[in-house]
Amino acid sequence: MGPPGAGKGTQAKFIADHFGIPAISTGDIFRANVSQGTPLGVEAKRYMDAGEYVPDEVTNRMVRNRIDEPDAAHGFLLDGYPRTLAQVEELDGMIKFTGHELDGVVVLTVDSEEIVQRLLQRAQTEGRADDTEDVIRRRQEVYVEQTQPLIEVYKERGVVHEIDGLGEVDDVTKRIFDALEVVRES
Numbered sequence: 076m077g078p079p080g081a082g083k084g085t086q087a088k089f090i091a092d093h094f095g096i097p098a099i100s101t102g103d104i105f106r107a108n109v110s111q112g113t114p115l116g117v118e119a120k121r122y123m124d125a126g127e128y129v130p131d132e133v134t135n136r137m138v139r140n141r142i143d144e145p146d147a148a149h150g151f152l153l154d155g156y157p158r159t160l161a162q163v164e165e166l167d168g169m170i171k172f173t174g175h176e177l178d179g180v181v182v183l184t185v186d187s188e189e190i191v192q193r194l195l196q197r198a199q200t201e202g203r204a205d206d207t208e209d210v211i212r213r214r215q216e217v218y219v220e221q222t223q224p225l226i227e228v229y230k231e232r233g234v235v236h237e238i239d240g241l242g243e244v245d246d247v248t249k250r251i252f253d254a255l256e257v258v259r260e261s
């Protein structure tokens with residue numbers, strides 16, 4: 076977890092690679108659907124372009140289908156999900172059903188001005204439709220309103236690892252691996 080631009084996607088791949096599990100990014104799945112013009116993509120795009128969350132029902136169904144895939148049978152890392160309380164509850168139900176457990180929640184903490192700068196930079200290099208300045212600010216607001224409170228929910232369960240997300244990518248990865256007590260082969 077962490078605000079948009081905290082580096083979740085980048086770090087998610089490293090963690091998933093290490094554990095040999097898929098990194099399931101709801102944002103990536105939505106973007107793939109948008110570019111393929113599927114009905115899901117058409118629906119999601121309206122919300123994404125405005126910096127709003129795609130409705131829970133749509134998002135939950137998509138995640139449920141994805142973790143049903145064979146490659147997720149032995150575990151998975153979620154990137155960008157859950158983002159609302161309804162999604163937390165849905166995820167609880169899903170993992171109970173599959174017999175998995177929630178091993179940990181990695182929260183990347185970053186300064187908000189640094190984030191806006193990162194996102195503006197990404198807008199130049201990747202040209203994402205939701206990386207304009209107004210949308211960036213709206214996405215930060217939505218995160219604070221809807222997603223930040225979930226950190227407390229997970230803290231009460233004792234599964235949260237709060238990691239300083241500022242600095243070089245490699246340093247952040249090391250902090251995460253240290254927190255997860257991962258032995259890294261270099």
Ligand code: AMP
Binds near residue numbers: 129130154162
């Ligand atoms: P991301 O790449 O994770 O920043 O996600 C990009 C956009 O996809 C978000 O701004 C939302 O519009 C949508 N999205 C991704 N994950 C979720 C989610 N868990 N719930 C609702 N909308 C989501």
